[in-house]
Amino acid sequence: MAQTKKAPIIKPFNAVIFGGDGDLAVRKIYPALFHRFVDKQLNVDFNIYAITRSNDKHVAFNERLRKFITESTDYAVDQKTVETFLKKIIVLTLPGHSIEDYQPLKIELDKNPIFQNVYYLSTPSDAFGEIGDALNACGLINESSKVVLEKPLGNSLASSRHIHATISRSFTEKQIYRIDHYLGKETVQNLMVLRFANHLFESAWNSEHIESIQITVAEGLGVEKRGEYYDNSGALLDMVQNHLLQLLCLVAMEPPAQLDADSVRNEKLKVLKSLRLLDDKTVLTDTAKGQYTRGKVDGHSLNSYLEDISKYESSTETFVAIKAHIDNWRWKNTPFYLRTGKRMTKRYSEIVINFKSVKHNVFHAQGDIPGNKLIMRLQPEERIELVQMTKLPGPGGYRYRPISLKLDYMDSFNERFPEAYERLIVDILRGEQTLFMRQDELEAAWIWIESVVNGWKKANQKNILYEAGTWGPGEQIMEENHTWSTNPKFNEGV
Numbered sequence: 401m402a403q404t405k406k407a408p409i410i411k412p413f414n415a416v417i418f419g420g421d422g423d424l425a426v427r428k429i430y431p432a433l434f435h436r437f438v439d440k441q442l443n444v445d446f447n448i449y450a451i452t453r454s455n456d457k458h459v460a461f462n463e464r465l466r467k468f469i470t471e472s473t474d475y476a477v478d479q480k481t482v483e484t485f486l487k488k489i490i491v492l493t494l495p496g497h498s499i500e501d502y503q504p505l506k507i508e509l510d511k512n513p514i515f516q517n518v519y520y521l522s523t524p525s526d527a528f529g530e531i532g533d534a535l536n537a538c539g540l541i542n543e544s545s546k547v548v549l550e551k552p553l554g555n556s557l558a559s560s561r562h563i564h565a566t567i568s569r570s571f572t573e574k575q576i577y578r579i580d581h582y583l584g585k586e587t588v589q590n591l592m593v594l595r596f597a598n599h600l601f602e603s604a605w606n607s608e609h610i611e612s613i614q615i616t617v618a619e620g621l622g623v624e625k626r627g628e629y630y631d632n633s634g635a636l637l638d639m640v641q642n643h644l645l646q647l648l649c650l651v652a653m654e655p656p657a658q659l660d661a662d663s664v665r666n667e668k669l670k671v672l673k674s675l676r677l678l679d680d681k682t683v684l685t686d687t688a689k690g691q692y693t694r695g696k697v698d699g700h701s702l703n704s705y706l707e708d709i710s711k712y713e714s715s716t717e718t719f720v721a722i723k724a725h726i727d728n729w730r731w732k733n734t735p736f737y738l739r740t741g742k743r744m745t746k747r748y749s750e751i752v753i754n755f756k757s758v759k760h761n762v763f764h765a766q767g768d769i770p771g772n773k774l775i776m777r778l779q780p781e782e783r784i785e786l787v788q789m790t791k792l793p794g795p796g797g798y799r800y801r802p803i804s805l806k807l808d809y810m811d812s813f814n815e816r817f818p819e820a821y822e823r824l825i826v827d828i829l830r831g832e833q834t835l836f837m838r839q840d841e842l843e844a845a846w847i848w849i850e851s852v853v854n855g856w857k858k859a860n861q862k863n864i865l866y867e868a869g870t871w872g873p874g875e876q877i878m879e880e881n882h883t884w885s886t887n888p889k890f891n892e893g894v
């Protein structure tokens with residue numbers, strides 16, 4: 401995201417990773433720190449502490465770490481740099497959360513009292529309170545300390561409030577960084593630049609000009625090894641509550657007066673509070689949920705969800721589509737179609753702005769003119785497309801069809817794209833909170849999500865089964881003449 405002023409410098413730090421030998425830490429956190437280190441962005445004194453519960457895994461941990469760091473590197477790095485970085489990671493075993501248990505950490509952190517301490521809690525949320533209390537009791541929290549919280553941050557409004565209450569015993573809101581890694585993705589941040597640095601788009605960014613908006617986050621993968629977590633959560637809580645709603649906020653919010661954390665988050669909060677709640681009637685017309693059955697992709701057979709989680713039955717949804725409405729001046733009558741699912745045809749995420757058609761068709765002999773589309777593709781390839789009507793060459797009257805103007809991010813900027821976690825971790829070290837959710841945002845998101853959950857329960861809404869490797873049952877919520885962008889008819893010309 402563009403900065404209004406020069407980015408603050410990074411001060412010397414201790415990064416303390418709780419759950420330090422866990423999957424997320426090894427796959428995302430250390431590699432992110434490593435790439436920023438290689439890029440000389442961490443050009444200050446720092447230490448990394450990997451906090452584990454038992455010390456019998458140390459050797460295996462080091463091997464795993466080396467493997468992930470090396471594998472996450474898509475450019476040439478000499479082995480010396482890898483070794484220098486690995487030496488910075490000190491593994492500490494803290495068996496519990498008493499003051500005595502935390503002494504090894506206290507001894508380490510007290511060696512550098514002027515460093516900022518960044519506590520990254522990559523643990524289940526029920527440990528947050530105890531960790532904060534123990535750090536506090538050991539005198540390890542001061543004004544410059546920060547705490548980073550990983551999802552899931554509860555599974556309801558009440559549990560999210562409870563988590564907040566436990567962590568606020570030790571940290572203030574200004575010290576809390578709630579990670580949503582979607583906000584660290586390049587194209588997601590580019591959305592802010594596209595909207596607020598281009599008059600052309602912003603002047604048409606409302607329901608006068610926009611018919612509908614589609615936000616799709618489709619995944620090719622299934623639940624992999626996370627069946628237990630996923631079966632208690634489902635697509636709505638796992639993806640919509642955080643990632644899709646954050647994307648919706650960035651698309652729908654008013655321009656903030658400035659780019660500071662509170663101005664941006666205030667605008668996002670207004671969007672979340674304007675979301676129309678659903679109930680047992682509207683869920684039936686405006687939502688679809690599904691679960692994948694066996695299927696095939698590229699000739700490979702795929703298991704069903706129940707086979708993946710080794711259960712005979714489950715009502716958990718692996719797909720959800722919602723027609724959402726934002727009840728405010730800007731978006732009156734412009735539906736936002738949200739869709740996400742596992743085991744879909746392929747990994748494919750995009751935001752599509754569907755503009756209205758021209759007010760008067762002077763080419764009526766040629767049939768209807770579809771509206772322009774602005775497509776922001778987030779992954780796998782990152783690009784922006786503007787679909788516009790173009791005359792077909794040659795005589796014989798005005799024949800036209802939709803053609804895309806394409807801006808391919810990779811081709812335009814011939815450089816490495818940092819991973820979302822790299823950007824977010826650097827922001828944390830700089831004390832920049834714009835890309836992190838505030839508690840009031842989280843609560844507003846939960847209120848809307850709970851209206852869907854309760855609507856589903858009351859209406860006894862069942863999953864629609866879809867074959868693995870397909871686009872799922874999203875068409876159910878589409879109005880007549882509307883299709884998802886992944887449908888081949890979407891870009892069909894006149």
Ligand code: BG6
Pocket residue numbers: 581619638639
């Ligand atoms: C995570 C979800 O937050 O996001 C996963 O828990 C999901 O279920 C992942 O697979 C998707 O992230 P990305 O960056 O691969 O689109």
